[in-house]
Amino acid sequence: MGCVSELGSSATGGLTDGVAVELLLARAYLNRVAEPANIPVWKLVRDHGPLEAARMVRAREGGDDVLAATAARHDSADPEADLSAAQRHGLRFVVPESPDWPHFAFAALERTGARRLVQWRDEGRRVRVGSGEPLPPLALWVRGDADPTTLGTRSVGIVGARAATAYGEHVAAELAFTLARRDVSVVSGGAYGIDAAAHRAALSAEGTTVLVSAGGLDRPYPPGNATLFERVGESGLLVSESPPGCAPHRPRFLTRNRLIAAFSTGVVVVEAAARSGATNTAGHARTLGRPVMAVPGPVTSAMSVGCHELLRRDLDPALLVTSAADVLPIVGGLSEVVDGSAGVTARAPDRRADPRAELDQLDPTARRVFEGLTARRFARPDEIAARSGVGPLEVIRALPTLDLAGLVETSDAGYRVHERLRRRQPI
Amino acid sequence: MGCVSELGSSATGGLTDGVAVELLLARAYLNRVAEPANIPVWKLVRDHGPLEAARMVRAREGGDDVLAATAARHDSADPEADLSAAQRHGLRFVVPESPDWPHFAFAALERTGARRLVQWRDEGRRVRVGSGEPLPPLALWVRGDADPTTLGTRSVGIVGARAATAYGEHVAAELAFTLARRDVSVVSGGAYGIDAAAHRAALSAEGTTVLVSAGGLDRPYPPGNATLFERVGESGLLVSESPPGCAPHRPRFLTRNRLIAAFSTGVVVVEAAARSGATNTAGHARTLGRPVMAVPGPVTSAMSVGCHELLRRDLDPALLVTSAADVLPIVGGLSEVVDGSAGVTARAPDRRADPRAELDQLDPTARRVFEGLTARRFARPDEIAARSGVGPLEVIRALPTLDLAGLVETSDAGYRVHERLRRRQPI
Numbered sequence: 001m002g003c004v005s006e007l008g009s010s011a012t013g014g015l016t017d018g019v020a021v022e023l024l025l026a027r028a029y030l031n032r033v034a035e036p037a038n039i040p041v042w043k044l045v046r047d048h049g050p051l052e053a054a055r056m057v058r059a060r061e062g063g064d065d066v067l068a069a070t071a072a073r074h075d076s077a078d079p080e081a082d083l084s085a086a087q088r089h090g091l092r093f094v095v096p097e098s099p100d101w102p103h104f105a106f107a108a109l110e111r112t113g114a115r116r117l118v119q120w121r122d123e124g125r126r127v128r129v130g131s132g133e134p135l136p137p138l139a140l141w142v143r144g145d146a147d148p149t150t151l152g153t154r155s156v157g158i159v160g161a162r163a164a165t166a167y168g169e170h171v172a173a174e175l176a177f178t179l180a181r182r183d184v185s186v187v188s189g190g191a192y193g194i195d196a197a198a199h200r201a202a203l204s205a206e207g208t209t210v211l212v213s214a215g216g217l218d219r220p221y222p223p224g225n226a227t228l229f230e231r232v233g234e235s236g237l238l239v240s241e242s243p244p245g246c247a248p249h250r251p252r253f254l255t256r257n258r259l260i261a262a263f264s265t266g267v268v269v270v271e272a273a274a275r276s277g278a279t280n281t282a283g284h285a286r287t288l289g290r291p292v293m294a295v296p297g298p299v300t301s302a303m304s305v306g307c308h309e310l311l312r313r314d315l316d317p318a319l320l321v322t323s324a325a326d327v328l329p330i331v332g333g334l335s336e337v338v339d340g341s342a343g344v345t346a347r348a349p350d351r352r353a354d355p356r357a358e359l360d361q362l363d364p365t366a367r368r369v370f371e372g373l374t375a376r377r378f379a380r381p382d383e384i385a386a387r388s389g390v391g392p393l394e395v396i397r398a399l400p401t402l403d404l405a406g407l408v409e410t411s412d413a414g415y416r417v418h419e420r421l422r423r424r425q426p427i
Numbered sequence: 428m429g430c431v432s433e434l435g436s437s438a439t440g441g442l443t444d445g446v447a448v449e450l451l452l453a454r455a456y457l458n459r460v461a462e463p464a465n466i467p468v469w470k471l472v473r474d475h476g477p478l479e480a481a482r483m484v485r486a487r488e489g490g491d492d493v494l495a496a497t498a499a500r501h502d503s504a505d506p507e508a509d510l511s512a513a514q515r516h517g518l519r520f521v522v523p524e525s526p527d528w529p530h531f532a533f534a535a536l537e538r539t540g541a542r543r544l545v546q547w548r549d550e551g552r553r554v555r556v557g558s559g560e561p562l563p564p565l566a567l568w569v570r571g572d573a574d575p576t577t578l579g580t581r582s583v584g585i586v587g588a589r590a591a592t593a594y595g596e597h598v599a600a601e602l603a604f605t606l607a608r609r610d611v612s613v614v615s616g617g618a619y620g621i622d623a624a625a626h627r628a629a630l631s632a633e634g635t636t637v638l639v640s641a642g643g644l645d646r647p648y649p650p651g652n653a654t655l656f657e658r659v660g661e662s663g664l665l666v667s668e669s670p671p672g673c674a675p676h677r678p679r680f681l682t683r684n685r686l687i688a689a690f691s692t693g694v695v696v697v698e699a700a701a702r703s704g705a706t707n708t709a710g711h712a713r714t715l716g717r718p719v720m721a722v723p724g725p726v727t728s729a730m731s732v733g734c735h736e737l738l739r740r741d742l743d744p745a746l747l748v749t750s751a752a753d754v755l756p757i758v759g760g761l762s763e764v765v766d767g768s769a770g771v772t773a774r775a776p777d778r779r780a781d782p783r784a785e786l787d788q789l790d791p792t793a794r795r796v797f798e799g800l801t802a803r804r805f806a807r808p809d810e811i812a813a814r815s816g817v818g819p820l821e822v823i824r825a826l827p828t829l830d831l832a833g834l835v836e837t838s839d840a841g842y843r844v845h846e847r848l849r850r851r852q853p854i
Contacts, residue, residue, distance in 0.1 A: 167725055296723030296735060298594055299749035308723060311738065312747040314818050320739040322726035394741050 180207020607634020
């Protein structure tokens with residue numbers, strides 16, 4: 001604990017703004033002492049707060065589950081060293097108490113985490129093997145100019161195979177370039193193949209790209225992508241849940257994938273082998289309620305098998321997308337949807353009309369979509385789809401009609417019933 | 428009418444067995460005098476029978492619609508000449524009164540035709556422009572050894588672009604070869620590209636292949652495929668609704684497409700441009716309740732645009748298939764489905780058990796599938812899917828379970844509630 005004074009307030013000022021050093025050290029300790037997305041440790045922090053949770057872990061309190069999860073490192077973890085290393089490597093340490101914590105992106109993980117906690121208790125505290133638990137992280141290490149708080153809005157996960165074909169890299173680059181030009185942030189991992197093709201294209205479009213690494217940000221993996229990490233760390237955002245020095249081992253890739261899903265408004269799988277990392281990311285996206293899209297490819301290519309599996313799922317099949325024009329309405333805001341429809345300015349809705357009569361004029365699908373809206377909270381198209389039982393694409397097509405009719409209000413956060421309808425009658 | 432005696436019974440014996448010459452001549456006249464799939468003419472035959480219908484057309488009776496449909500040829504049509512030409516070219520003339528009329532394949536067209544008739548009356552007798560009406564043909568011209576009565580059972584339509592890519596031809600050939608080896612009849616048109624690739628592969632597998640031509644069978648179109656027509660006419664089946672000598676013009680391709688759909692247990696679109704002939708065939712298949720499948724391809728290929736459109740339809744999207752193994756359970760009989768599941772012979776159902784208790788043990792999906800069965804009539808998986816609201820693939824997966832449990836009976840025509848359940852209680 002001797003390093004705390006060395007870090008000092010000026011030093012931590014470069015790490016994260018306006019957060020007490022004790023809190024940073026507690027979060028850094030908790031972030032190091034257990035593997036990411038560990039249910040007992042997350043629950044401990046949730047129940048007791050980070051300061052008390054860190055004290056309990058150090059004192060070997062908190063129950064058997066916590067003890068098991070932290071046994072390997074509860075003595076060796078050295079948060080001061082981690083924060084110092086982060087400073088040396090130009091990383092910021094972002095915690096939920098920081099002003100730039102991506103609350104919007106992690107709102108879905110907070111929800112799924114709470115649900116998972118109940119399930120975990122009900123199942124006798126068994127932990128799922130082989131995939132990351134859908135919990136928010138305890139802290140993040142980041143580098144770059146992009147604002148983490150905007151993550152999850154107007155952003156697209158572009159994921160796929162390391163051993164991508166020329167076809168896959170071409171499609172990933174085409175999607176990333178065009179979407180980045182339209183101010184959609186690209187989110188991906190740091191691997192060869194689809195990940196790298198997407199980042200490079202977004203960089204060349206001078207757009208924002210977000211690279212979520214499974215290991216510490218001082219150790220770019222694979223090393224051959226070190227220059228790519230460097231470039232993303234300058235104009236975009238490098239993000240990792242792993243403290244500096246951490247090697248990226250397999251479980252960390254799976255827990256990392258939930259962050260890619262959380263940071264994306266929707267996820268596109270470009271090429272993927274059967275049961276691959278990309279299909280794992282797609283699974284996280286489904287869990288979080290993010291639309292999953294997949295690009296088809298030749299059936300003769302092993303690299304398209306995973307995409308075709310996603311497209312033919314009986315439950316929640318992926319949306320088939322063939323170009324950025326297909327993806328934009330799904331990850332963009334309402335403007336993208338309305339831009340695509342004719343006569344937007346020509347037909348002003350009659351605001352004096354009786355709302356009930358207006359609703360009666362809607363076709364059955366638009367009516368169902370309207371009924372899937374919430375009165376006060378803005379909802380995203382995928383949530384409206386889930387609530388209304390109407391397919392996501394149909395929802396996206398129906399929303400401009402509702403908007404032109406003056407029945408909905410929109411914001412970056414989605415759609416809700418128009419104020420004039422709410423005032424006059426509860427819906 | 429002077430040629431009737433020349434044809435004689437021995438001559439017509441080669442054309443079609445056991446059908447009165449007058450009937451053949453009447454059908455040949457009606458088949459020639461109007462374009463195929465003409466609603467007023469079909470209605471006339473339906474209401475009055477072919478002999479009286481032919482007399483009425485010749486006498487310019489039957490109403491304005493019939494007159495308009497037959498005005499161009501009601502004098503020039505020469506059924507004796509058509510039957511003579513057919514004999515010269517080795518064709519048989521098959522009519523609904525013939526023992527080898529494909530009643531099974533056309534049952535769906537009889538249903539859709541009857542529905543269309545009601546709609547046509549309700550809409551003031553307007554005729555749809557640009558696509559073939561879903562009516563059964565009045566007669567067929569055929570050549571080849573394959574039995575027309577088996578058409579529509581264990582058969583697959585493989586359709587796609589003329590300007591197919593090497594990828595598309597490869598996939599079409601692979602599907603046709605493997606399915607033909609498994610005794611699935613291949614059905615397609617006579618065009619270059621996907622059609623020809625499918626027929627050639629089925630021929631090389633020594634399977635049955637059915638070529639449905641838009642023009643007269645004495646005029647192979649395109650002429651470059653004349654040898655292919657020849658080979659199919661030897662070991663498979665050449666079929667046309669057009670009398671000998673008829674040139675294939677565009678409307679005939681569209682009306683021809685409904686026959687490809689009718690002859691197929693399910694239709695696979697391998698490569699297709701947007702709004703192409705193959706997507707028209709897929710539309711007919713949907714109308715007839717035949718499963719539509721599509722093979723995805725590179726999104727960079729214009730020849731895959733039509734397939735991707737079919738796969739992303741909001742309503743009735745095509746099933747994504749990547750290999751013959753995906754297609755076989757959909758176009759094959761129950762044996763294909765059961766072959767794929769483990770332990771078929773090991774678990775004999777206990778026939779003494781109480782049926783109600785057995786039903787209660789089913790999972791919810793299987794239970795819904797069972798409830799979608801009809802008691803006396805055999806239903807195909809796609810019909811069961813429509814009745815139960817369970818997806819076609821899930822229906823296909825659930826049926827072996829129901830069969831192993833002794834809850835269903837099967838035949839070539841599909842599935843129904845097992846007799847032992849029907850006897851003991853009405854379901």
